[in-house]
Amino acid sequence: xxxxxxxxxxxxxxxxxxxxxxxxxxxxxxxxxxxxxxxxxxxxxxxxxxxxxxxxxxxxxxxxxxxxxxxxxxxxxxxxxxxxxxxxxxxxxxxxxxxxxxxxxxxxxxxxxxxxxxxxxxxxxxxxxxxxxxxxxxxxxxxxxxxxxxxxxxxxxxxxxxxxxxxxxxxxxxxxxxxxxxxxxxxxxxxxxxxxxxxxxxxxxxxxxxxxxxxxxxxxxxxxxxxxxxxxxxxxxxxxxxxxxxxxxxxxxxxxxxxxxxxxxxxxxxxxxxxxxxxxxxxxxxxxxxxxxxxxxxxxxxxxxxxxxxxxxxxxxxxxxxxxxxxxxxxxxxxxxxxxxxxxxxxxxxx
Numbered sequence: 001x002x003x004x005x006x007x008x009x010x011x012x013x014x015x016x017x018x019x020x021x022x023x024x025x026x027x028x029x030x031x032x033x034x035x036x037x038x039x040x041x042x043x044x045x046x047x048x049x050x051x052x053x054x055x056x057x058x059x060x061x062x063x064x065x066x067x068x069x070x071x072x073x074x075x076x077x078x079x080x081x082x083x084x085x086x087x088x089x090x091x092x093x094x095x096x097x098x099x100x101x102x103x104x105x106x107x108x109x110x111x112x113x114x115x116x117x118x119x120x121x122x123x124x125x126x127x128x129x130x131x132x133x134x135x136x137x138x139x140x141x142x143x144x145x146x147x148x149x150x151x152x153x154x155x156x157x158x159x160x161x162x163x164x165x166x167x168x169x170x171x172x173x174x175x176x177x178x179x180x181x182x183x184x185x186x187x188x189x190x191x192x193x194x195x196x197x198x199x200x201x202x203x204x205x206x207x208x209x210x211x212x213x214x215x216x217x218x219x220x221x222x223x224x225x226x227x228x229x230x231x232x233x234x235x236x237x238x239x240x241x242x243x244x245x246x247x248x249x250x251x252x253x254x255x256x257x258x259x260x261x262x263x264x265x266x267x268x269x270x271x272x273x274x275x276x277x278x279x280x281x282x283x284x285x286x287x288x289x290x291x292x293x294x295x296x297x298x299x300x301x302x303x304x305x306x307x308x309x310x311x312x313x314x315x316x317x318x319x320x321x322x323x324x325x326x327x328x329x330x331x332x333x334x335x336x337x338x339x340x341x342x343x344x345x346x347x348x349x350x351x
Contacts, residue, residue, distance in 0.1 A: 114164025167201025
């Protein structure tokens with residue numbers, strides 16, 4: 001429901017649109033028409049739906065609207081990355097990112113699953129927002145549709161790596177994945193869910209019979225360091241976490257992505273690279289190293305520093321002794337506050 005009291009249809013499944021159409025006393029085929037205009041043609045209004053009568057469009061305009069979200073702010077990077085700040089019906093803000101790459105034709109979108117985050121990773125700007133609330137499935141899906149309507153481009157890959165911890169909002173997460181598959185038309189193997197290590201959520205996802213990719217935000221191989229930078233580690237310890245990943249692979253056959261942020265003097269030591277290699281040696285996984293994208297406090301002080309390229313490459317070489325594929329993430333949008341929470345924080349400070 002929008003702030004105007006109208007029902008928004010973008011982000012809803014065909015079945016949900018069908019229920020709305022039935023309430024209006026319209027034949028079922030109208031739901032498929034409206035669904036197609038929203039998801040296949042990126043219609044922004046009912047007036048664009050030319051195969052609906054003028055009378056029917058008027059009825060729809062009185063009762064409903066297409067989009068749920070409002071673009072509060074948009075920044076475009078020199079590399080083409082587009083960072084969106086969406087306003088939700090209750091006035092809360094949430095971020096999404098559209099990324100393109102020169103060496104591939106596909107477009108990737110990064111979506112949020114919560115307003116803020118309760119996990120509080122110390123290197124993440126979203127942690128400084130605190131937790132506000134979970135997003136509904138419709139609010140998650142309409143991030144994608146809002147991006148497609150604004151950009152006019154089709155998204156082919158989805159990553160749940162925006163604001164929030166997806167596995168602390170499991171019901172709406174799973175509902176949104178199924179809607180993305182059936183309505184947005186993105187294949188499940190092109191969907192990635194990132195988690196800081198919520199073991200019950202990992203186990204739940206393993207039971208859902210989905211062929212998505214699970215990404216673990218590990219970020220440190222030892223208890224002391226991970227306790228410090230990923231506080232949820234105090235509740236879900238590393239040994240049990242790795243065991244849950246083995247279970248996930250056994251249930252799904254899907255290789256895990258292990259995400260590891262490189263913080264100068266904190267997580268980038270050669271010994272930590274060796275510990276990481278040993279920790280994941282028997283796990284079916286790839287390793288993705290993430291050079292830190294600096295987050296700053298209110299007084300402008302950097303929370304951590306990015307390691308030198310020499311340190312990054314040294315860590316990568318040692319980590320490769322695990323026998324895993326190790327990559328260093330290609331950065332996008334560093335000139336436009338593209339890291340999770342950065343744009344939201346900047347916008348809040350200006351307003």
